[in-house]
Amino acid sequence: MSATTASAWTKPQQQANWLVRLFDWKPFLAFACLLPAAGLLLVFLTYPLGLGIWLAFTDTTIGRSGYWVGIENFQYLLEDPLWWNAVFYSVFYTGIATIGKFALGLWLALLLNNHLPFKSLLRAIILLPWIVPTVLSAIAFWWIYDPQFSIISFLLVDKLGILDNYIDFLGSAWPARFSLIAANIWRGIPFVAISLLAGLQTISPSLYEAALLDGSTGWQRFRYITFPMLMPILAIVMTFSIIFTFTDFQLVYAITRGGPVNSTHLLATLAFQRGIPGGQLGEGAAIAVSMIPFLVFATLFSYFGLARRKWQQGEGND
Amino acid sequence: MATVEIRNVRKAFGPVQVLHGVNVDIADGEFVVLVGPSGCGKSTLLRMLAGLENITSGEIAIGPRVVNNVPPKDRDIAMVFQNYALYPHMTVFDNMAFSMKLAKAPKEVMEQEVGRAAKILGLEALLQRYPRQLSGGQRQRVAMGRAIVRNPQVFLFDEPLSNLDAKLRVQMRAEIKELHQRLRVTTVYVTHDQIEAMTMADKIVVMNGGHVEQVGPPLELYDRPANLFVAGFIGSPAMNLVKGGPGEGGFQAEGGAVLPLPQSARGEAGIYGIRPEHIQLREDGIPATVVLVEPTGSETQVVARIGETPLTCAFRERVTARPGETIHIMPEMGLVHLFESGSGRRLAA
Ligand SMILES: Nc1ncnc2c1ncn2[C@@H]1O[C@H](COP(=O)(O)OP(=O)(O)OP(=O)(O)O)[C@@H](O)[C@H]1O
Ligand SMILES: [Mg+2]
Numbered sequence: 001m002s003a004t005t006a007s008a009w010t011k012p013q014q015q016a017n018w019l020v021r022l023f024d025w026k027p028f029l030a031f032a033c034l035l036p037a038a039g040l041l042l043v044f045l046t047y048p049l050g051l052g053i054w055l056a057f058t059d060t061t062i063g064r065s066g067y068w069v070g071i072e073n074f075q076y077l078l079e080d081p082l083w084w085n086a087v088f089y090s091v092f093y094t095g096i097a098t099i100g101k102f103a104l105g106l107w108l109a110l111l112l113n114n115h116l117p118f119k120s121l122l123r124a125i126i127l128l129p130w131i132v133p134t135v136l137s138a139i140a141f142w143w144i145y146d147p148q149f150s151i152i153s154f155l156l157v158d159k160l161g162i163l164d165n166y167i168d169f170l171g172s173a174w175p176a177r178f179s180l181i182a183a184n185i186w187r188g189i190p191f192v193a194i195s196l197l198a199g200l201q202t203i204s205p206s207l208y209e210a211a212l213l214d215g216s217t218g219w220q221r222f223r224y225i226t227f228p229m230l231m232p233i234l235a236i237v238m239t240f241s242i243i244f245t246f247t248d249f250q251l252v253y254a255i256t257r258g259g260p261v262n263s264t265h266l267l268a269t270l271a272f273q274r275g276i277p278g279g280q281l282g283e284g285a286a287i288a289v290s291m292i293p294f295l296v297f298a299t300l301f302s303y304f305g306l307a308r309r310k311w312q313q314g315e316g317n318d
Numbered sequence: 319m320a321t322v323e324i325r326n327v328r329k330a331f332g333p334v335q336v337l338h339g340v341n342v343d344i345a346d347g348e349f350v351v352l353v354g355p356s357g358c359g360k361s362t363l364l365r366m367l368a369g370l371e372n373i374t375s376g377e378i379a380i381g382p383r384v385v386n387n388v389p390p391k392d393r394d395i396a397m398v399f400q401n402y403a404l405y406p407h408m409t410v411f412d413n414m415a416f417s418m419k420l421a422k423a424p425k426e427v428m429e430q431e432v433g434r435a436a437k438i439l440g441l442e443a444l445l446q447r448y449p450r451q452l453s454g455g456q457r458q459r460v461a462m463g464r465a466i467v468r469n470p471q472v473f474l475f476d477e478p479l480s481n482l483d484a485k486l487r488v489q490m491r492a493e494i495k496e497l498h499q500r501l502r503v504t505t506v507y508v509t510h511d512q513i514e515a516m517t518m519a520d521k522i523v524v525m526n527g528g529h530v531e532q533v534g535p536p537l538e539l540y541d542r543p544a545n546l547f548v549a550g551f552i553g554s555p556a557m558n559l560v561k562g563g564p565g566e567g568g569f570q571a572e573g574g575a576v577l578p579l580p581q582s583a584r585g586e587a588g589i590y591g592i593r594p595e596h597i598q599l600r601e602d603g604i605p606a607t608v609v610l611v612e613p614t615g616s617e618t619q620v621v622a623r624i625g626e627t628p629l630t631c632a633f634r635e636r637v638t639a640r641p642g643e644t645i646h647i648m649p650e651m652g653l654v655h656l657f658e659s660g661s662g663r664r665l666a667a
Contacts, residue, residue, distance in 0.1 A: 206403040209370050214417035214468075215391040224416070228407045311407040311448040 055285035062279040073286035082262055083287060086270040090294070093181055093266060094245045100185040101241060102234075105192025110226075112193070113200045123194070130190035138254030141183045145169035145255070173263035176256055180264055183251055188244075192237055199233035200226070239302030246294060267291045320381035320394075320471040320504055321346050322367065327376035329362055329528075336362050338528045339376070344521070347502045349495075353515040353551070354525035360508040363525075364474050367506060368397050380471060396465035397474040400481070402457045404449040404464075410436075411445040414463045435466040438497065455486045462497070473498075473505040479514065491518060512552050516540070524548050542655075546662035549591050549655055555619060558597075558629045560590040561659065574625030575604070580651050588659020594619065594632040596653040603646035608639045622647060 022028055056073055060066030077083040112123060129137065144151055146169075153166040169179045203226065211221050249268040252258065258265035258273060265273070267287055275284020322344040329337040337359045344350050352360045365371040367378060369390030377384050385393050404413050412419070414435060415428040423431075436442045439459045449457055458478060465473055475494070479487045495518050498505055509515055515522050516536045524531040524539065524547070532544040536552075543549035549557050562571035569577045569590045577590055595617075606622035606629065613619075618637045621630050622645060631647060639645050656665045 204401070204403065206399050206401055207405060209368075209390075210397070210399060210403040210405075210464075211416070212370070212390045213368060213395065213397050214464075215420050217420075220420055224420075225405065311450065 052285050053289055055282055056289040057286075058282045060281040060285075062276075062281060066282050069282070073283050074290070076283070077286055077290060082265065082270065083290070085262060086265040086267050086287070087290075089177065089264060090246055090266045090268075090291075092177070093184065093248070094242055097181050097184040097188065097245050098238065098242055100181070101188040101192045101245075102238065104185065105189050106196055108189065108193040109196035109200055110222075112197050123197075126193055127190045129187050134187065134250040135254050137187060138183070138251050141179075141186075141251075142255055145179050147171060170256055171260060173260060176260060176264050180252055180255060183255065184245060184248060187251065188241060192241060195233065195237040196230065199230050199237075203229050235302060239298060242298045242301075243295060246298065247291065267294075321379075322472060322504060322506065323377075323379040324363070324367075325377040325379070327363070327366065327378060328374045329359070329366060329371065330374045336528050337366075337374075340525075340528075340530050342523050342530065342533060344504060344506065347504055349498050349505045349507065349518060349520045350523060351515040351519035351521070352506065352508045352523045352525060353510065353512055354531075355551075356510055358525045359528045360510070360525055361476055364397075364476050364506060364508050367472070368395055368474055369393050394471040395474055396468040396470040396472075397476065398458075398461045398465050398478045400477045402449075402461040402478075404457060404460055406449050409446050409448055410441060410452070410460050410463075413449070413460055414467050416464070417468050431467050432463075435463040438466065438500070439463050439493075454482050455490060458482065458490060459493075462494070466497075466501070471504065473503050475505065475507040477509055478507075479509070480511075487514075494518065513554060516552070522552075524551060526551075542664065543591075544664050546589060546591075546657050549657070549664075553593055555594045555630050555632060557591045557593045557655070559657075560592075560627055560629075561588065562590060563588060571625070571627045573623075573627030575627040577604070577624075577649060578651055578654075580654055586658060587656040587665055589657040589662075591655035591657060592629070592649040593653065594630045596650045597629065597631040597633075597647050598650060599633055599635060599637070600646055600648040603648035605644050606647050608637075608641050608643050608645055610641060611637060611639065613637075620645070 023032075055066075057068055057070060058066035059069045059072070108126065112119065112126070116122060143149060147153075147166060150167065150169065152169075153163075156163045157166060168175065170176045207225055207229075208221055211225055216224070246266075247268055248266060249272065252264055252266050252269050253272070256264045258269045262270075267290065271284045271287035271291075273284075274280050274287060278284070322342075324340055324342040324344075327337060327340045328335070340359075340363060342350070352363060354360055362371060366373050367380075369385065369388065373386050377386060379385065380393060380395070405416065408416065411432055414432045418428045418431065432445070433442075436445060439462060441456070441459055441463055444452065444456060444460075449460065452460065458481075461478070478494070479490050482490060491514060494507075507514075507518060519536050521533065522536055522539055523533050526547050531551075532539060532548045539548055539552045543552060543557075546559065550559060560569070560571045560573070560575075560577065562569055562573075564570070564579060564587055565576070567576055568579045569587065571577060571590065577592075579587075579590075604624055606624045608620060608622050609628060610621040611618065613636065616634075618633050618635070619630065620633065620637055620639075621628055623629070624647075629647070637645070657663065658665060
């Protein structure tokens with residue numbers, strides 16, 4: 001615009017009062033804008049977390065506010081075979097389920113990344129296990145694992161005749177443990193597959209063409225191109241998956257409630273069992289708090305795994 | 319090094335026919351440029367040479383061997399992609415050594431070969447960098463380095479300079495040409511820039527809509543374009559093409575102008591072509607009204623109208639005339655091109 005109009009018109013000097021000046025002051029403005037979010041976080045995240053941690057150091061039971069007992073709850077847990085059992089199964093459950101989810105999820109993602117007929121339909125179907133509410137799928141698995149009406153037993157015994165007896169999936173410790181892991185894998189695959197598929201689609205097809213001309217085999221293209229380029233997203237997805245699996249509650253509680261004979265308790269289900277039906281709020285809280293070190297470890301894993309690799313950075317390195 | 323023969327090659331993507339029978343013979347060590355407007359099928363043809371697209375019908379031979387069913391890795395070719403396709407997670411060294419790594423070459427051989435290519439391209443100082451840390455021109459050079467390291471029979475380039483700015487493009491053009499003179503490897507180079515084609519090629523293949531319009535050395539295409547398409551495509555600024563027919567005292571343009579015709583001109587000429595640089599300022603020329611004057615320094619481009627017919631002229635002289643004034647111009651008789659109006663074919667002249 002022309003300079004003449006600008007000089008002819010001067011902005012009327014506003015008589016700024018103290019309120020206007022306060023809101024023009026950046027630190028105050030930032031504080032004022034952050035306040036609602038910070039308040040919400042404080043009330044809905046920090047308070048329950050803080051309360052939980054505080055409870056872990058008391059002998060509170062339901063109906064009786066407790067006294068500060070220091071680390072007594074934790075000392076007790078260290079001598080509690082059930083807690084050790086739950087630690088073992090939580091780690092085992094997370095480990096095996098994560099391996100299963102990522103092996104199958106990556107395989108599915110690679111498959112879906114090819115040109116397939118009905119590709120979008122397949123992708124939608126893949127998402128189904130994830131969309132179904134957990135409790136609903138838990139009930140479905142309950143049926144699948146039923147000692148008398150299990151479809152798996154029906155197929156293996158009555159139809160195919162491979163086995164002689166019906167499988168008792170949930171009746172003894174190890175079969176129950178693996179059955180739950182299978183259910184968790186089934187539920188977790190869509191998240192992994194779809195996330196990794198998104199990662200795969202960011203890899204430029206011309207890289208594969210270049211590698212093809214460079215003389216690579218299919219395995220070499222996966223090993224030297226797909227896998228390293230998928231690494232950043234793989235690390236994120238894996239961190240989330242580990243956290244979600246380690247803190248899983250619904251599937252186990254809905255299918256076995258930690259049984260048979262407490263063999264399938266995860267830390268989360270054990271904490272609930274102790275705290276709510278068992279009434280030992282302090283002890284339950286201590287079990288829940290004992291998950292924190294494991295989760296911190298998983299997050300650190302992500303922090304270092306995710307740390308932007310050198311090749312992703314734009315700056316010079318010399 | 320090898321010859322390349324493309325015999326009656328067709329390509330269809332589903333129902334869409336993209337190449338309609340292409341024939342090109344490429345001699346050993348020749349630098350061939352495929353040029354044509356966007357979408358004419360240049361990349362498709364190049365990718366078929368590389369083995370990245372299958373061949374719907376026809377034959378492609380590299381050296382004595384028909385490669386229709388030979389997978390890309392066994393064709394002994396190297397390709398430089400338009401987006402370079404450098405592996406972002408590998409250093410320059412690893413990018414260039416990748417093909418050897420796949421072949422499990424010993425480390426000393428890799429270092430020696432990469433070192434040789436890096437020296438040719440001036441990349442020695444950049445070997446430990448990642449592609450992200452390079453400029454466009456450097457990436458371009460790494461992509462070429464990756465190709466050189468392979469010692470291929472044939473180099474393929476798909477618009478390798480189109481992501482560079484104008485100045486760098488001129489520089490890289492010279493570098494690629496120099497590289498070719500040094501290595502003497504058969505090269506097929508795709509571009510839509512006719513200046514690149516003219517300056518680099520031993521032989522140009524002009525394509526349009528999936529057909530080859532003309533094949534020949536750059537100056538032959540410039541001097542004797544086989545048809546209207548080539549006439550309009552090769553040369554900058556583009557050739558003036560005037561519709562009309564032979565009449566009283568020369569070529570009677572539809573706009574009313576009468577342009578001088580060579581003696582030998584035949585009766586069926588429907589289009590008169592004259593390059594801007596082949597129009598001269600002459601005292602006894604045809605009067606024309608200046609429409610636009612564009613001095614470029616070395617020459618002056620003028621658009622002038624004879625009657626209603628606009629002609630673009632490029633004069634070596636400086637022209638002081640202003641729009642609206644009259645100048646006198648004359649096409650150089652011996653350099654007039656005549657074309658049939660229906661088919662657009664060149665009439666022997
Ligand atoms: N995978 C494909 N499926 C269908 N049609 C395609 C495919 N690839 C290319 N085509 C079509 O083939 C024609 C030629 O494409 P091509 O990429 O060879 O053009 P080009 O000459 O390289 O153009 P440009 O100069 O823009 O790169 C285009 O009309 C394009 O739409
Ligand atoms: Mg192209």
